[in-house]
Amino acid sequence: MKKISLLAALLLAYVANAQDVPEKYRPQFHFSPKAHWMNDPNGMLFHNGTYHLFYQYYPEAKIWGPMHWGHATSKDMVHWKEQPIALYPDNLGYIFSGSAVADVNNTSGFGKDGKTPLVAIFTHHNPVLEKQKTGRHEYQSIAYSLDDGVTWTKYSGNPVLPNPGITDFRDPKVRWYEPQKKWIMTLATKDRITFYSSPDLKSWSKESEFGADAGAHGGVWECPDLLPLTHEGKQVWLLIVNINPGGPNKGSAGQYFLGDFDGKTFTAYSKETKWLDWGADNYAAVTFSNTGNRSLLMGWMSNWQYANQVPTDPWRSANTISRELGLKTVGKELYLTSVPARExxxxxxxxxxxxxxxxxxxxxxxxxxxxxxxxxxxxxxxxxxxxxxxxxxxxxxxxxxxxxxxxxxxxxxxxxxxxxxxxxxxxxxxxxxxxxxxxxxxxxxxxxxxxxxxxxxxxxxxxxxxxxxxxxxxxxxxxxxxxxxxxxxxxxxxxxxxxx
Known part of the structure; x- marks a missing residue:
């Protein structure tokens, strides 16, 4: 009996001690989920003093699976707290990547009792239609929250943007375009970007396309972003386009274009490829919305070449630190700059x-x-x-x-x-x-x-x-x-x- 008691005591001591040791490879100041799979950051938004990070998440395993929107919050983009899952798959499909906005003018009509609705705009990916090879298995839907992102209600009229027959039709990044009082959706459509506009986040009209003859095309275009920056008193529009594969050091990467946008058409200064990040591990990088005059970017710190195989347990993947974007002229050429956010x-x-x-x-x-x-x-x-x-x-x-x-x-x-x-x-x-x-x-x-x-x-x-x-x-x-x-x-x- 004494031997059994001693063995039990040693086992208990080992377990207790193991719990005090951080998991090997666990990031200490980058966000990673406590367990299971994560990829693209989604719906990044600042609202009422809180940064919201949603992300592609599969809560059943540490490899890619039917996508949900995981959720984390922070006051400074450094100290993150994991929250309950925000969006679950439904009969319209998995919840793929997208964005979120604060509809301060209540254009959607979702607001009640003076509360600003947060609206998530995301891709529904339908695996049943995908198997049927119709080419129409991805379409855009919305959901809204009236409690600062704690709970979400999917819109009964989903999808709000049906698929016109494009196999890869996803990752909507939406922002308000004040000069024309409308929402602009920047959407990845296989080998190019398609812009749509809407007065209310529910009904969408096609505006233009960009990119079939510009930039890198080593893989499918994904996870775009469109936002204005200011350089020497002039407004310059930044278009981010993530691509997989085809990066400068193989696999996944993000490219960008600088140019003008008039509410309908994006006109690039140059069609040559410029890379957001030359390393192997910054993909699906997009910016937070509703951050005023700051442009803050965060990406998925992995690469599709090996994301499902990296030796971490019980989680897979982390995000980059938040980065502040700017512009700088070198010679006659204008470039994007990216530095650690001051937080x-x-x-x-x-x-x-x-x-x-x-x-x-x-x-x-x-x-x-x-x-x-x-x-x-x-x-x-x-x-x-x-x-x-x-x-x-x-x-x-x-x-x-x-x-x-x-x-x-x-x-x-x-x-x-x-x-x-x-x-x-x-x-x-x-x-x-x-x-x-x-x-x-x-x-x-x-x-x-x-x-x-x-x-x-x-x-x-x-x-x-x-x-x-x-x-x-x-x-x-x-x-x-x-x-x-x-x-x-x-x-x-x-x-x-x-x-x-």
Whole structure:
């Protein structure tokens, strides 16, 4: 009996101790569901002081399945709280991607007792019709909430936009167009974008198409977004188009176009491809609605090449940090910029600042005492645009390399020795991105979590996002340069966990 009691006690102690250890690879300040599958962020909205994040969710397994809209809320886009599922599949189909708006003028008529209705606009994906191969299995529907997003009622007149016969007819991103007092829907329609308008979110009319002869076409167009930005006092319209496959480093990625929009037609300044993020792991990225003069973007931090195989349990996938968008002219060309939203400062912990470092042989940048979690933000400026390499590593021999190669004028992230890479043949690769800045100096910000890095170079002109799966946290950090480089300033701050 004593042996059985001892064994039971040891087992209880083991279980109790295991519960205190964070799950391996669990992001500590990026949103991830407690369990099961997640992909595209949906319906991102700011309302009454709260950020709402909905997302593609399958609550029965950690691989893709019949889609629901999961739901999380936050006051700062950093501390997220998972909420009950918002939308469930029904007889019209699965709940695919879409957007949400605050109908402040009650154009829909859903508002009651002075309450502003939140309206979700989403794609119904009908698996029965898909099997019949009619080409009409995706169509747009709406739902509304009168309690700030807690509960949702699907509109009895769904679908509000039937399918005209386009196989891929999905991912509506809706915004109010004030000059003409109407809603504009930006919809992914196979190999192009189709714009629709509506006075009430219920009845929709086709306005125009864009993109059949523009941008990258290595895969189907998905998850678009259309929004205005301001540059040097002028309004510039940004059109984001996610594409899978066909990204710059294989698989899923997001491209963008800059141009003019008159309520009917989007006219791009250039039809050439520009990439939102050059890394492998920022897909379906779209912006929050109702955020005033701020344009805040968040994406799904994975890639369809391996999303169903990544070695996480009991969940799969996380989102990027929120990023603030802007514009910058380089030479005669206008580019989108993307930098960490200022709310990330809320989890900044202890750190240091150093100036005028001469780097050739490896220089240790980890804080005294180390940072066992591997969670940090690094801001670095160099005196010249010369070769250098940041090495994130651990005692088990894993290394993640982030650097700049002057000969090719490229930034890179190399995860070929970053830990577990055998779950997919193409995962352990080196990813590259062009340096767009013409400045003679380099400035970059690196944001590192347990299983991801996000690189923002030259004021956000070049952005790279990559996930990785090290055997133990990458808590060691060094910088080296084969030819030598002068670092004007480096700032390092530990980032505190923010998950609940």
């Amino acid at each position: 990330l400062e809320s989890i900044k912990g202890e750190g240091y600042s150093k100036k005028n470092l001469t780097v050739k042989a490896p220089v240790d940048l980890a804080p005294k005492g180390g940072n066992a979690s591997g969670l940090f933000r690094l801001d670095l400026k160099t005196a010249t645009a010369g070769d250098f390499e940041l090495v994130l590593s651990n005692k088990t021999g894993n290394e993640l390399l982030i650097g700049y190669d002057k000969a090719s004028n490229q930034y890179y992230i190399d995860r070929s020795k970053s830990g577990k890479i055998d779950f997919e043949a193409g995962f352990g690769q080196k990813h590259t991105a062009p340096r767009l800045s013409k400045d003679g100096k380099i400035a970059l910000t690196l944001v590192a979590d347990v299983a991801s890095v996000e690189l923002f170079a030259d004021g956000g002109l070049t952005v790279m996002t990559d996930i990785f799966f090290a055997d133990t946290p990458l808590s060691d950090l060094t910088i080296k340069s084969a030819k030598g480089i002068q670092v004007e300033e480096v700032q390092y701050h530990v980032l505190k966990p923010s998950i609940e």
